Amino acid sequence: MANNENTEEIITIDSDDDDLEVTHYATPTTSNRFSGVKHGADTPFKSEPSRTLLSGSSSAVKIQPVDSDEEDANDGELAYKKFKERKSLKRKQTAAATRKAKMPRGDPIVGRVKQERPTPLPKRPLKQWGEVSSEDELMENTLPRYLKIRRSQFDRKYEHLQDHGLKLPPTYEDVDFSDDERLEELQERPVFPINTRKQDYKDIELPYSMGIIPAPIAQWLRQYQVEGVAFLHELFVYQKGGVLGDDMGLGKTIQVIAFLTAAYGKTGDERDAKRMRKMRRSDDSVWYPRTLIVCPGTLIANWKSEFARWGWWHVESYHGENKDLALDAAKSGRVEILITTYTTYMNNKDSVNMIEWDCVIADECHKIKERKSGTTQSMNEINALCRIGLTGTAIQNKYEELWTLLNWTNPGVLGPVSTWKAQISEPLKIGQSHDATLSELSRARRTAKKLVENLLPQFFIRRMKSLIADQLPKKIDRVVFCPLTETQAEAYENFLDSDIVDYIKTSTEPCECRSGKKSGWCCRRFIPDRDPPNWQSYVFPAINVLQKLSNHLAILIPQGVDPKEKQEKDRDYLELALPEQWEDLYRSRDSIVNYANPEFCGKWKVLRKLLKWWHSNGDKVLIFSHSVRLLKMLQMLFHHTSYNVSYLDGSMSLDDRAKAVDEFNADPRQFVFLISTKAGGIGLNITSANKVVVVDPNWNPSYDLQAQDRAYRIGQLRDVEVFRLISAGTIEEIVYARQIYKQQQANIGYNASSERRYFKGVQEKKDQKGEIFGLKNFFGYQNTNIVLRDIVNRTNVAESRAGVQVVDIDLQAEEEGYDYTDRPMKSEDEAMSQIAAMICGEDEDKKDHKPSANLPTPHKHDPVQAILASAGVEYTHLNNEVIGSSRVEEDLSRRAELAPNDTTGDRQVFMSSQPFSQPTGEPVRFKYHPPEDVIRRQFCSMARRFGYADATEFALVVEGMTQAQRRACLDKWYRERREVLLSADQNTSEEEWIKDENIPKEEMDVKGGWIKDEKGPKEES
Structure with a gap:
């Protein structure tokens, strides 16, 4: 915001600045690695946040209304205007009076006696962001009243009691354990094979939070995990929030359990099973932590098994038929850890939020990345001050997702999302363009460094899988650009020539009537003989059709089990794509012959040859696709071969999914595992497989990366090869190119890396669509030309x-x-x-x-390359070689940062x-x-x-x-x-x-x- 001379600009945010300026003390009193802020200062949960307008400024100009009967009489137009607006003005005055009358009523709660509001702590005015909009709203303005009260109470308690007001581990000095007399005989957890790598057997003190990781657990933790535990426990003690953003496979679950062990004051032996009961019996007023874990349903069993492996815990799941019994146990203090799913919590949030949770852990917290989604809005109301998110993909599509996650953990601290966009998102995106100027590149690199070095460390830590490279075999991530078959190419071009696609592609062009409007909002708003007629209704269905055509033509054929209305729509699209064959295909729509037709799928020609080679070598293969119908088609085809096939999709129960995984891992005869990308992308450990095929790219790159990590993780003993199949020249190239774009943006946000600038387009910039954004790029076909290779x-x-x-x-x-x-x-x-x-x-x-x-030198014979070449593949590359920086890019970035701010900054x-x-x-x-x-x-x-x-x-x-x-x-x-x-x-x-x-x-x-x-x-x- 520009500063005017002699004008006071208020830049403060009504937030809990203790995340930025906490004061810690050395052991035995707690000390804080953050600097600057005192506890008890304004918090993001203040009970009455408000926006203070500027007043009393020497530069403020008051515009006095003209009050002259003579002028009104002489100005007939003004008099008539006032006469017309008299009723509107009266309505506004009445509404204002009504609002004023309602204000003293506060926030009445039915069935409760209203508590006297405690004396509010001194508040600083909010930054003046201009007109309030949905993007300018700070989250703390809409927080439930119970959270505002809890934050105010915690801050006052800390202000008066200092360290004694923090959530330090419970003390068991007055609790008698009969087991104390036989400490050497007590069982400890976890228990791993003797030859497993471990550290010294000793407790690890956490100096900034007065916690202790007991030796039975500490001996199995790596140094980076100890640092993660310290980060999480400090957040807990000071009742703040943060995100553990470690790369997939670095043991985020283990770090959480170790942190909770320290938070509950446990010792890692049999006595831990009795602590909750003994504390409850000793004195009802004694504080004992209660933790809520929210995660995808597929991870509930994994959390339970890990808690059982790493200690003695009272864990219940709030999910399924008996969920109410689990919630009652948590209310009465008979549960230490309650686990639920995002959907179950969202549907029962009022009941869950009756409990004052000491900590909430959101596993796979990218589920709440969308600011306006129902899941995010529900999670914003969760009754906990300490909010911890776990995710390996905090940035999946755009930088605003990171703001949403951090704002959930610490509401209001980062300011409104509009400021985040202007100061972080826009500079980073524009500077990453291939056509960026020196000044744009300079600003982008400077912004990235400030984000990574100054802002994120307070709320967010991330470590990469390279830390455990010594425990992992090699991984080759190969992208294979498969040519379409002649039939596929013909169908693809036919559909692009249809009236539907023509109206979509030309919608943004100037209208031929020369009205100055775009044709899609003027003379070409409606497609003749279509129901519905407006072209906007066909954008996403048309994109979906192109993805089906890129994958397998049989997916476009209507299914007999589908509703009649859907069959008719699919039949219309099939007719557009194959006008001469659609009738025959429709009559035989459920025939397996269509699935096996090699002319219907160019990828099948490649995959079939690869499978034959892998089967002869004794490999095991995971095949991922986001199309369940394609997976079922492949399953039917494989049943007619010698391949033993396993299957998993979202329609299966959690128990059936776990059973399918266990059988595939245990049986060496199982060769292929067909898995739905979304249903099987997280929570599964399938290290028995060493080949991974991603049949179709997803718009979100994290889905494909998570699919790979089902096989490439700790416990894998063989080198892993990943094959991403992309139909060359089609919309799948655009999808994969946008994956590259998003992965690069994420790397910049995490590490401030100088990513190579491939693409001219800028996400969400209407005037910079480039090669991968905009409808025209979606609805184009390059035939034999491979777009990404050229880029x-x-x-x-x-x-x-x-x-x-x-x-x-x-x-x-x-x-x-x-x-x-x-x-x-x-x-x-x-x-x-x-x-x-x-x-x-x-x-x-x-x-x-x-x-x-x-x-x-001329390379040795590579059987895989020979197989790909025999299937018509002309181009492949390794994904990790495309993602990342180069020496030239690093030098250009450095020079741009050091360049003077003169006219040369406008040069590309x-x-x-x-x-x-x-x-x-x-x-x-x-x-x-x-x-x-x-x-x-x-x-x-x-x-x-x-x-x-x-x-x-x-x-x-x-x-x-x-x-x-x-x-x-x-x-x-x-x-x-x-x-x-x-x-x-x-x-x-x-x-x-x-x-x-x-x-x-x-x-x-x-x-x-x-x-x-x-x-x-x-x-x-």
Whole structure:
């Protein structure tokens, strides 16, 4: 918000700033690693939050109304206007008076005696955000009154009692345990095999929260898990909230149980089973914690088994037929841990919230990522001050999801979501565009660092799976772009040519009537002969049809068991896609022949060959799809083969799902496990499998990542291969490209990483749709062209070109405060050599024409690649090579951050053409789209440069390169082209240079990918 001179801007938020400024004390009194805020200051749960408007400012101008009968009489229009508005004004005055009369009534509670409101603590005014809207509303303004009262009481208690007002572990000094006399004989948990790796057997003290992790548990925890336990227990003691965002497979459940062990003051032996009962019998006024865990239904059994493995706990589940008995036990203090599901809680929130929970743990808390969803709104009312979220995917689609999670844990502390969008989301998204300017990139990188280094550590911690790399085998995440069959391609194009898609695609174009409106809101609002007629009704169904066509044509055929209305709709879409075959297909709609038809599914051609190979090698395979119908089709097909098949989808009970998993893990004869992506993506441990196939990409990348982790987790003994099948040129490419986009955004939000900037589009920016956003991109077909390959290659080239431009960074290193080496630079040539080593990873002699050491030799026969090639696959890549940063991107980001705020900030980082000057002063520009014959000549030159006998041999090598190796190759090539051009006029004549480089005389203006124009620079697009 802009500051006006002499105007007081109130920036404070009515929130509990103790999350930012808590004061801790050293043991034996508690101390806090956070700095700044005193407990008892304004909290996010204040009982009467309000927005204080600015007043008394010297710059405030009061506009007095004109009060002149003469003016009114002389102005007939004004008099008439006042006459027309008299009733409206009267209604507004009446409504205002009614609101004023209702205000003193407060918040009456039926059936209860209203308690006197305690004297409110001093409050600071809220930041003035302008007009209040749904995005400007702070969550604490809508919190239930019982939460506001609880927060006020806790703050006052801490203010008066200091450490004694905190939720420190219960003391058992006055409780007699008969087992104390036989401590050495007491059983302890957990119990693992003797050869299991463990730490020293000793208690671990948590100095910031006066907690203790008992030795029986502490010996099995890794250091990062101890740190997680300390983080969680500190939140509990100070009744704050936070998110444990560790990557999947790092033991978030174990960290929670260890933290609860410390919070309950347990010792990890048999005595823990008696603590709750003895405390309840000793004195009803003695505090003993009560914890609620909310999780997906598939995880209830896992939580119970883990509690039983790691200690002695009284755990009940509030789910199913006997849930009321469990809730009654929790109310009476006979339960330590109550577990429920999100749906069960949402449907029974009033009953659950009658209990004052000391801690609520939301497992897979990304379930509440949508700010306006019913689940999130219900969870906002949960009766607990300490709110802890567990998720490995806090950012799945956009940065606002992270705000929603953090705002649930600490309501109001982060301010309204509108501010989060303006200060965090927008800069990060715009700066990640391929066409970002220097200033946009600079702001994005600075914002990411502030977010990760300053803001998030107070509420959010995340560790990556690399911490346990020593316990895991290798994982290869391969993306396979499968061609459509001829029948599929024909059906796909037919549907795109339909009137439905035509109206959708042209809806945002200017209307032909020249009204200035978009056609979809003018003359083309309705599709003739369609019911309903408005084109908007067909957007999502049409996208769904394209996804079905990309997967398997048989999915589009109506099912006989479907309702008649649905069959008619599906039949209409089938007719649009296959106008000559739809009648025959409809008549045989339930025939297995349609499922097995190889012309109906290009992916099936690939999958069938892979399965045959894996079966002969004794592998076990997980096949995930979000289409249950496709899974059932595959199940029916496999029943006619020698493959033993297991199956799991959302229609199965939790017990049946667990049974299917156990049978697959235990029986080595079970070969394929067909699993619904959403139903089986979390909570399942299927480490007996070592191959994972994701048949169709999901819009949300976390679903596909979680599916992989069913096999790739602790306990896996074999290397894991993941195959993501993408139909080339179809909407599935857009879906997968958006997965990349979202994964990159998440990495930026978690780690402030300098992700490679592939895409020109910006999410939710109407004027920057780029290649992956907007309806036109959804409803296009590239036929044999693989869009993502072109995007990746374009970025490789752009980075290589930009890499040539950053060769002077060391020449200003001293001025910019950045060094690549400790020794001073002696010359520009030395700087050039150093940057070459940095980019290419090695020093090389460009005159040595032996095959380059950093290029792969012709690769050995790879049976998987051979299988894919035989199925018509032209392009694959490894997902982990596409996600992440590059050295050039890191350098560009660093330079953008250090760049001065001048006019150069408006220049694009990846310019469409980037000029430089030869020694003669003639400008030369890169030619990005040269003719095909020039491309072929350049490729032959590259082959000779890197020491290969012919271009074919070099092509085979390039085909087997990883993305990183291709980037290194391009970096080297373009850098050397630049050096040759810069030295050409100094050392040799143009004719000699052309002769040395084996370039034909007639192509003398084309030099290694660079073009020179006597009249000035030019570029061919």
